Amino acid sequence: MRRDLEAALARDLARHGLSVSDFEVLARLGQAPGGEMRARDLATAIGWDKARLSKHVTRMAGRGLVERREAADDGRGQIVALTAQAEQVAATAAPNHVAAVRRYFFDLIEPDELDVLERVMARINARAAGA
Template identity: 45%
Template sequence: MVMEEIPRWLSAEEEQAWRGFVRMHDRLRFRLGRELQAESGLSFADYAVLVELTDVPEGRRRFLELARAVEWEKSRTSHHIARMAKRGLVVREECPEDGRGAFVVITPVGRAALEAAAPRHVAAVRRAFIDRLSPQEVRVLADLSRRVLGDLDEQDDGCG
């Protein structure tokens, strides 16, 4: 018989930290996404895809690599890329080497949209979040994020 592990309930302080983090994340995403959409016509998802594509010199990524980078399921990625392609922000190119794979490539329209949106979006991120932290707090947050994401990446690598 397998014994069930007793849950390690959160302390009041841990629960406050966790719930505060989740609420802050959700509110920031909502507010920043709303501003981004209103000012540029790009959704948060559009912006994330375009940033991932401009992070590589040739502006193209394998479809599944892009899906992993933005942490979306294959079907969500496929539908979103199709919508972005209809708007001329990206194109989908078949991979001649393997026939099954495809690339997502940023277009000049997509690059121009990102270049127009980025200054205002960064200003909004700074105003809503970064400027509310001290330089030391920014470093601590960056360290915490790397640690948690690194652990999650290791766990994911172990499962797949």
């Protein structure tokens, strides 16, 4: 089920020229003040290691979606920022992604099923957090 849902969401994002990973980066940066974050903070927020983020940001920068620059307060740190192109892509992709999540998942849940789902998900999350 998870793979099928992820594949459906990936197909929808691909129509906007984005991967699920691209969307994760754009969404996090879009929530950050000024549309930018320190690379290490972005990696932590997404749950990626620094190497994975670095490679992915390099690919996204090559496509004009993000830019990198040195952190003004620390010559060792890097800032990753949205570009105007990324903001345009995200402005279209984000509402469509939300609609897709609703269509593939939430619209299928009846109101009387929601309470049960919330309780089950809470137990799963609690067990996973304690693992």
